[in-house]
Structures are given as C-alpha cells and as structure tokens.
Amino acid sequence: MTKPIWIKNIHQLTTLASKEEGPRSKAAMSALGIIEDGSLWIEDGVIQSVGSTEEVERLYATRIHEADIVDATGHLVTPGLVDPHTHIAFGGSREREFEMRLEGVSYMDIMNAGGGIHATTRMTREAKEEEIISQTTKRLDSFLHHGVTTVEGKSGYGMNLETELKQLRVMKQLQQSHPVDLVPTFMGAHAVPPEFKGREDEFIDHLIDEMLPVVADEKLAEFNDVFCEKDVFTPEQSKRILEAGKKYGLIPKIHADEIVAYGGAELAAKVGAISAEHLLKASDEGIKAMAKAGTIACLLPATALYLREDAANGRKMIDEGVAVAISTDCNPGSSPTTSMPLVMNLACISMRMTPAEALTAATYNAACAINRQDKIGSLEVGKQADVVLWNVKNYQELQYLFGVNHTKTVWKKGVKVVG
Numbered sequence: 209m210t211k212p213i214w215i216k217n218i219h220q221l222t223t224l225a226s227k228e229e230g231p232r233s234k235a236a237m238s239a240l241g242i243i244e245d246g247s248l249w250i251e252d253g254v255i256q257s258v259g260s261t262e263e264v265e266r267l268y269a270t271r272i273h274e275a276d277i278v279d280a281t282g283h284l285v286t287p288g289l290v291d292p293h294t295h296i297a298f299g300g301s302r303e304r305e306f307e308m309r310l311e312g313v314s315y316m317d318i319m320n321a322g323g324g325i326h327a328t329t330r331m332t333r334e335a336k337e338e339e340i341i342s343q344t345t346k347r348l349d350s351f352l353h354h355g356v357t358t359v360e361g362k363s364g365y366g367m368n369l370e371t372e373l374k375q376l377r378v379m380k381q382l383q384q385s386h387p388v389d390l391v392p393t394f395m396g397a398h399a400v401p402p403e404f405k406g407r408e409d410e411f412i413d414h415l416i417d418e419m420l421p422v423v424a425d426e427k428l429a430e431f432n433d434v435f436c437e438k439d440v441f442t443p444e445q446s447k448r449i450l451e452a453g454k455k456y457g458l459i460p461k462i463h464a465d466e467i468v469a470y471g472g473a474e475l476a477a478k479v480g481a482i483s484a485e486h487l488l489k490a491s492d493e494g495i496k497a498m499a500k501a502g503t504i505a506c507l508l509p510a511t512a513l514y515l516r517e518d519a520a521n522g523r524k525m526i527d528e529g530v531a532v533a534i535s536t537d538c539n540p541g542s543s544p545t546t547s548m549p550l551v552m553n554l555a556c557i558s559m560r561m562t563p564a565e566a567l568t569a570a571t572y573n574a575a576c577a578i579n580r581q582d583k584i585g586s587l588e589v590g591k592q593a594d595v596v597l598w599n600v601k602n603y604q605e606l607q608y609l610f611g612v613n614h615t616k617t618v619w620k621k622g623v624k625v626v627g
C-alpha cells in the first residue's frame with residue numbers, strides 16, 4: 209500500500225472541473241475551476257478529494273498522520289498536461305534540413321526531393337526496435353520533465369506493414385514501461401512511399417487491405433490519421449482511408465489545411481473526425497463546419513513558428529465555437545520540441561488565445577482530442593491523479609515567463625515521477 213498524498217496550501221489550484229462534459233469552446237475555455245488556497249488528497253493513484261485546504265483537512269482529519277504532506281504555499285498546481293498530437297517514435301534526426309530551410313528551401317520541396325518525411329521513413333525502416341525505444345524514451349522523459357503526463361503518438365514513418373508495426377509495437381511497449389501514458393494512432397497514410405510513387409491509389413488499396421486489418425487485429429491503435437495535403441493525399445483519397453479505418457473501429461483524425469487550403473477542415477467535419485490538426489489555411493466554411501460538427505481543432509503553433517509560417521487562427525476558431533486543443537506536434541522535421549509550456553505561450557502570442565484558453569487547450573480539450581476526458585485533463589474526484597506542481601504562483605505567470613521550464617513536481621497516477 210502506498211501512502212496517501214496530501215497537497216495543501218496551493219496558492220492557485222486550477223482544477224479545470226466543470227459540470228458540462230465534452231470539448232469546451234467559447235467562454236467555457238476560460239473557466240478553469242480555480243480554488244485559492246487549494247488542496248488535493250490523492251490515494252490509490254486517484255484523486256479522492258479536491259477543495260480548499262480547510263475543507264480537505266477537515267475531511268481527512270483522522271488520517272493526516274498517514275499521508276505524505278506537500279506544502280504548496282506560493283505555487284500553482286494544474287492537471288498533468290496532455291499532448292494530443294506527436295510523431296514521437298522514429299529513427300534518426302534531420303538537423304541538416306533545419307539549415308536548408310533557413311537557406312530558403314521549403315518544407316514541401318525538401319519532402320518532394322526525397323527528404324523530410326521520406327528521410328525519417330528510411331531511417332526508421334533501418335533502425336532496430338531497441339534504438340527507437342531508446343530514442344523515444346528520452347523524448348518521453350523530456351515530456352514528463354515539462355509537466356506532460358499523457359502523449360498521443362502516431363506511426364507513419366514506416367509506410368510499409370513491417371515498419372508501421374514496429375513503430376506501433378514500440379509505443380505499446382513504452383506504454384507499459386514508461387510512466388507517461390502513450391495513446392497510439394495509425395498514420396500509414398503520412399505520405400506515399402517511394403515504392404508506390406505515381407501509384408497513390410494502389411498504395412491506398414494496400415494500406416486498406418493489408419495494413420489496417422493487422423493493426424486493428426493486434427489492437428495497436430485507437431485512431432487513424434492521414435496527411436490530407438496538396439501533393440500528398442487528396443480529400444477524396446483521405447476520405448477513403450478514414451472511412452476504411454472506421455470499419456475497424458479506428459476513430460478518424462486528419463492533418464488538414466497545413467500548407468494550402470485543401471478542404472481538410474470540411475472533410476474532418478464530414479467524416480466525423482474527433483479532431484483536425486494544423487489548420488493554418490483552413491477556410492471560413494471549414495471552420496464553421498467544424499464548429500457545427502463538434503470537431504476539435506488541434507493547433508500546433510510551434511510547427512508554424514518552426515516553418516516560419518503564420519499560425520492557425522486560434523482566436524477566430526474559439527470565437528466561432530470550435531473547441532481548440534494544442535500540441536507540440538513533436539516530430540523530427542517540423543517541430544522537434546517536447547515543451548507543452550512553450551506551446552501554451554505560443555498559443556497566446558501567435559494565435560491570440562488567452563492564458564486561460566491555452567491551459568484548457570493543453571489539458572481538458574487535449575484529453576477530449578484523444579478520447580480520455582473521463583480519466584484525465586481535469587482534477588476531479590475519481591480521476592487519475594496526474595498532477596503538476598509548478599515553480600510559479602498562477603497560470604498567467606506560467607505562460608508569461610516563457611522559454612523556461614517551471615516544472616517542480618509531477619505525479620503520475622499518484623506516484624511522484626519528477627521532483
């Protein structure tokens with residue numbers, strides 16, 4: 209039996225609790241469920257009580273002596289951050305492309321010349337499973353040190369059955385061995401691999417007939433994602449891939465309108481995708497369609513910064529009623545970062561979101577984007593005790609003092625894993 213944990217005197221406790229269930233938009237993204245001088249009682253990996261220090265102390269008066277006591281005077285406490293979109297499990301690295309882009313070569317030109325996603329695919333195909341595990345473990349450790357306790361991860365650097373399975377099995381193994389929860393997505397349709405060049409539809413047949421059944425049979429993924437983009441997959445092709453995944457119970461996600469406006473946001477609404485990603489160039493109609501369908505916009509402002517593009521219009525999406533989540537997009541090409549606090553800051557600076565909206569986007573809405581809102585994303589009785597104690601006094605300060613890691617202590621399922 210592990211000891212209970214009593215966190216008391218929390219200067220500001222942002223619970224993100226709400227009576228309403230499901231993704232939050234508009235004013236609901238600013239309601240952080242704040243408790244001043246707050247307190248949490250954690251036991252068996254679960255939150256048992258949330259309230260003021262006085263309330264929780266009264267409830268547990270007879271058991272205080274059993275607990276590990278954490279005095280959080282002067283500190284902010286939030287739910288563990290959730291990253292709902294990464295490409296975390298891959299081989300190799302692409303620092304030379306960073307230089308090339310600074311010299312003026314575009315992301316798509318690099319990819320069309322066999323670099324970019326294709327370069328990482330070659331390196332991931334060649335890498336041994338142990339190498340990918342060791343590299344991915346380092347990235348997960350770094351996430352945890354930035355207060356991130358759950359991470360979605362996509363395959364898509366294999367684009368053949370063998371390597372897609374290798375990536376997904378690596379994630380499954382790390383889900384068991386690493387404290388960070390890893391939520392798997394199949395993204396075989398990340399690009400058309402060289403062996404199918406010019407035969408896109410044949411590749412899609414292959415993906416649908418040969419890859420999807422095995423991924424589903426081995427229960428290696430919960431979501432199915434596709435790079436719907438000019439020179440990659442058309443909206444029609446993307447629809448075919450996502451509809452096929454649905455037959456196997458895989459929930460659609462879609463990389464949409466990142467480089468050009470391509471009808472990706474509209475498609476996401478139409479196929480009932482849980483989220484659409486990137487959306488830098490999403491059309492007004494697409495944004496309206498997403499609001500109506502309840503599709504979450506998963507926005508990646510670090511990627512926009514890294515590619516020196518204007519970020520998605522997060523402000524407008526929230527005002528139009530779209531629930532917004534944010535993510536690092538951690539990947540070797542367009543966003544090699546593991547810092548969700550940096551992404552929260554960029555949500556404010558480049559997408560004109562408020563610090564409160566950015567925190568909701570990085571916790572509760574992010575949990576919704578990976579279908580985990582019943583377990584994580586807020587600090588409520590019965591939920592998993594994924595909790596972060598920060599070296600700042602309130603959520604505004606967390607985002608105002610940018611580029612610095614403010615994490616002090618992280619508990620995952622009630623176990624102290626950082627600090």
Ligand SMILES: N=CN[C@@H](CCC(=O)O)C(=O)O
Pocket residue numbers: 295324325328435463466511537539540541542543
């Ligand atoms: N846009 C497509 N996929 C990734 C980038 C992958 C890569 O460059 O390796 C993204 O989400 O940004």
Ligand SMILES: [Fe+3]
Pocket residue numbers: 382383384385386387388389390
């Ligand atoms: Fe894990």
Ligand SMILES: [Zn+2]
Pocket residue numbers: 293294295463485537
């Ligand atoms: Zn991505």
